Amino acid sequence: MSYSELAASMFSFWRTLTIPRAASGTAADLFFLSRQTSVLYPNRKCSGKKYNVPPSAEFVARVSGIPTMAKLPFQETADGLDAAFIGVPIDTGTSNRPGARFGPRQIRVESAMLRSYNSGTRAAPYESLMVADIGDVNVNVYDLKDTCKRIREAYRKILATGCIPLTMGGDHTIAYPILQAVAEKHGPVGLIHVDAHADTSDVVLGEKIGHGTPFRRCVEEGLLDCKRVVQIGLRGSGYSPDSYEWSRAQGFRVVQAEECWFKSLAPVMAEVRGQMGGGPVYLSFDIDALDPGFAPGTGTPEIAGLTPIQGVEIIRGCRGLNLVGCDLVEVSPPYDTTGNTALTGANLLFEMLCVLPKMKYY
Template sequence: MPRFAGLATMMRLPSATSPEGLDVAFMGVPLDIGASLRAGTRFGPRSIRAESVMIRPYNMATGAAPFDTLQVADLGDVAINTFNLLDSVRIIEEAYTRLNAFPVIPLTLGGDHTITLPILRALTKKHGPVGLIHVDAHTDTNDDMFGEKITHGSTFRRAVEEGLLDCKRVVQIGQRAQGYTSGDFQWGVDQGFRLFTAEQCWYKSLTPLMADVRAIVGDGPVYLSFDIDGIDPAWAPGTGTPEVGGLTSIQGLEIVRGCKGLNLIGGDLVEVSPPYDLSGNTAQLGANLLYEMLCVLPGVQSR
């Protein structure tokens, strides 16, 4: 089948209706009603899948051969309520909670960053409080946005308040730009987060940083949440809240590859907004970052 034809699944993988028998499941959450500036991330999962068709099985840079040892399929999209954010959050939590009955690791195509809260709610029912590696231009620790407690900018404050995170094992990478107060980045640090701003990452490889990150998060369960706006808009313009001075696509690869050896229980790639991604480059980068997440999951062997 030509790569431009056939069913539009992630990386042209089999489409499945159940996680039974799977080690890893790709899932889409087409949500954008939690976003605060540009909309359009509801089309993110479809665009990421479309741009994933060129991804081949073997990772020539790292030697990872994920399909040699893991059963992987695309479970399609969560049927969110496009008119009600809180109901959508409930639906997402229930969908991921159902996965807990199976030994499957979910990798999620977003969707705005609101989706990580219900995913964490579901996964912590199985694993308890988890560590977090969070790549983003923003800390997403607002107390509220326009009076609303659940939005894409308040995800990780709610996660802390609900006891979903092991705060001493939380790392944030790539934060930058401006704030409403001088202490906007401080809230998470006060909870125990380690914060590495974009400026701390300029002009250097992030491979050494990831050695420090692995030491921080340790051997416990950890979740990887990658907001595509952590990458500079020169490489990833198709997102809702772009900020200049961000990470490069190469640094993004270094971050994900640097998670090898961790006890990853899931991951997501969020905030791809195709209406602002006319070339498809943002979705293509998102698809490749998700593939790299697959390549560092427990059980993946190298060739």
């Protein structure tokens, strides 16, 4: 069969596909079906069960369909999943420009550009893991403390299934309740924190919970293995001559942005892998770690930041670690009408998926 004949056949298949009913009685996603060809639907090698695979834009237009992350199937729970994309749409903890509550939605829209394989690393995430988009946490936009409780409870349920959450933020406050749930399951975890800001303030405007305080709260509650914490990309003006003194006093490794200028971060990540060892690790990536020339759609931008290339190097440098969760936060679409900040965020989340444990590489 020629390529044109194959393409016509596959296009006809997608056009005539019938959507079944899920066991719960709700409409199942059309891509959560029994598969007919191994090219479109790779098998699990042991059980013969099929993986979820996004439709190819060669046969299904990117602009069609209801947006989910990477056009994956939507599923209401994490049951049966190895990894799941989940949104936490809040900006109640934001100190400057709001709008991060719209981040998950815009990331999903821009993620339509994503394809099935990582051309740089040759990772094959949809031949390795069962993945779906499980929607958003039902946050309380009027009450940040209640929102944190809702996040913590939602992630307890996700983690109880054995699923690794890949979170779309939302402001950085969300890392605190997520890590509460993660530490309940795994004990104190290592942390790779990529950000322009340390987020270790104690009290801001009389409040102890906000997007500038999550990792202070995490240390106080024993959620982090402080000897296995690294903060990369920190920069900007501060309230004291050494804005990162507290971090270093806890045992964190601090890699300021100035140490990253004009160089590859692959050597740094080799050292970080040694620091993290074989224990559980959480990756938290604030989009403002990148220079605002690349990612202007964020609430607290700082000049002279990382490049997208360095961001990708950091994530790819996590390959081989025991990652138990990841987040990409602080995308604020109103401040980038091009959508490029959300597009960058979507690609960084895909890179995170591609370094999870049990990943197959060609």
